[in-house]
Amino acid sequence: MEPPLIREAHLLEQGIQALSGLLGPEWQVTQRPNESQVFDAALEVRAEGDNTYTQLLVEATSAVPPRFVMDRLVPKAQLLREVNRYTKLLVIAPWISSQARELLKQNGIAYLDLTGNVDIRVPRPAIIIHTAGAEKAPRSAHRETSRTTLAGAKAGRLVRLLTDVPPPHRATDLHQGSELSFSYVSRLLDTLEDQLLIRRRGRIIADVDWAQLLRARARETSLLAHGTYRGFLVPNGVPDLLRGLPRLSAVHGPAGPFSEGVSVTGSYAAQRFVQVAVGGQLMLYVGPWLNVDDVADELGLLPVTDGADVLLLNEPDPLVRWRSEFVDGVQYVAPSQAALDCLAGPGRMPAEGEALLDFMEAHPEEWRVSRSDAGAARVQH
Template identity: 40%
Template sequence: MAVTEPPTEPSLLEQALETLRRVLGTDWSVVIGNTREIGTGSGEDLDALIRIIPPGARDKSAELLVAVREKVTPRYAESHLVPLSSSLTEAKTPFTVFLAAPWISRRTQDLLREHGIGYLDLTGNAFLSSADPAIRILTQGDRRAPKTARPTSKNVTLAGPRAGRVVRFLVDFTPPYRPTDIAETADVSLPWVSRLLTQLEEQLLVRREGRDIVHVDWPELLRARAASYDLLRHNPYVGALAPRGISAVLDQIRKRHLMDEDQPRVAVTGHYAARVISPLASGGQLMLYTEAGPHPPHQLAEELGLFEIDEGGEVLLLRRHDEVVFERCRVVDGVPHVAYSQLVLDGLGGPGRMPSEAEAVLGYMSENEDSWREPNKPARLPRF
């Protein structure tokens, strides 16, 4: 059986040129040149000069300086392409920096557009803006990396409980702190934390000075984590009816919390928790985290006077995927609610209107960061 070689940079360039020609149409000419013609002193980041010539106007063209990369991160774009684009602008040259890659993440796309840098990937994400000749291209391709562009098994990702605990730490506590603080509090090995932080730094989700984490882009970090998290799939649930109404269920939870805090933990997430922070609509299911295992949801249903049903239900009893869901719970009117960060993760990974509710909670968090984010490394987190 023949072995297929992975795409090389020249083949990527050829595919990018063909895609660009299809987008522009057959009347436009796309001509490839050589970067030696431009003399920018940044040849290590550039692979080609492309001229885009409009129909019937051979005396003008859009000049693209193309960087072709098998893999690109926001950090690469920020440290290499943005300075190059800025220097070309300051020198008042006619050139536009343009990136071609198999796939470009949404975060990288946003950064490139912000600085007027064009891009095109082989899934259909593309951007190019030129005043003379007038060109405006903005198309959407895949939001997630194709299988051939995903990280190898040797790389860590934001999927799984370990990543969830690290993300919760990074969001809930204000830097500076060190990887050892994260590893100790999140109960994750230091080498694994260090590898994850390296990945997050490449995505510009964290910034470090020496060994210290000094900045966390926590809204984007929550969105990135939520991309690999499904609330109802990762937290298997039991559906139930509340014959005496949701208010009666909350009253029961309030009483059990006040009477004995050492009972099996319960915490509200989803619609009812989001509504307290930023009400968008009424109704929705009451979602309650319980302990993991086969029995806790059934025991809690019996304790709260719920009737279990096979599908749906106005109450969902979620078997927690990890103990992190109970960390830094808030008590709202006597009822334990998940922390703001967990609520956003659950909402972004939830069904129906939950992602919109989560974005509203994110807005509140951004405007009131001092009220919920701890300034220092925490002691062991409390139980509820």
């Protein structure tokens, strides 16, 4: 493995080459002697034949978590503005997340990542560069946290607890409520703190940005990942199928009635609260104790490879049914799960997820665990 200084120098070299390529041959990007120990490099940028130039002081770093932006970069940018308003701070990294990019823009910090996410705005000489690159970290890029990410079923379980149950939280309570190992919970909480998705006072989680937490989780998952679902047609239409679901509750499996193993998610779950569009594909989670083919037979569905109007999804974890609700005999996932699935879904579903988040922010009493019940909250298997 390369020593940190070598990796930093290589990253800086790639960043300067990328900036030169964006500006074109009529501009010069020159690395000047760096007299400061605070920044990694000093760049002089000028157009050919123009005496006016701007100076960019560079922070080259392998990862840019949001907490790093606020704790380390923002104070540096504020200091620069006080000393010389024509000197700009430029962050160069292999990849920068959308949340970190937004924080950098809000605080007037230029950024360039090697996937093509660039935002550089200089008043003199006038330079405006804004390009879009990767929304997800490439495998070659250093993760913003080297230990634990928001991918996987275990992370989803903790995300639901942090979303549905209002703070304050202790790591021990989350460990017991989620039935995840204490070490895993601690590592993931460190990740969430780096991303400014939670804020702690000492050992207590005092605040959770649950809407951004759901968005961050959705970016790490895909509702319709390969092999996790099958498509079907319903001969008499989706409304008729929904009306018929309650009649199937007498069919039992080893874990309970049929109706407890089939739950509505996605667009139809979101449409209980918001109406972005009408209809869409009906998505049903199927519990692990039920066979998808048996469920399809019971519902009278016809298997298809294209043009499905019903999708049967393998339930990835019991948490998807946590705090679900029966309406007219049909089980619907909780609003937080519906929002997460829509955000991680295809087509118009992310827009439905955003509309549902707006509803949830305006009406927390409609879906969050009450404070009186928060201490006993636990993901049920």
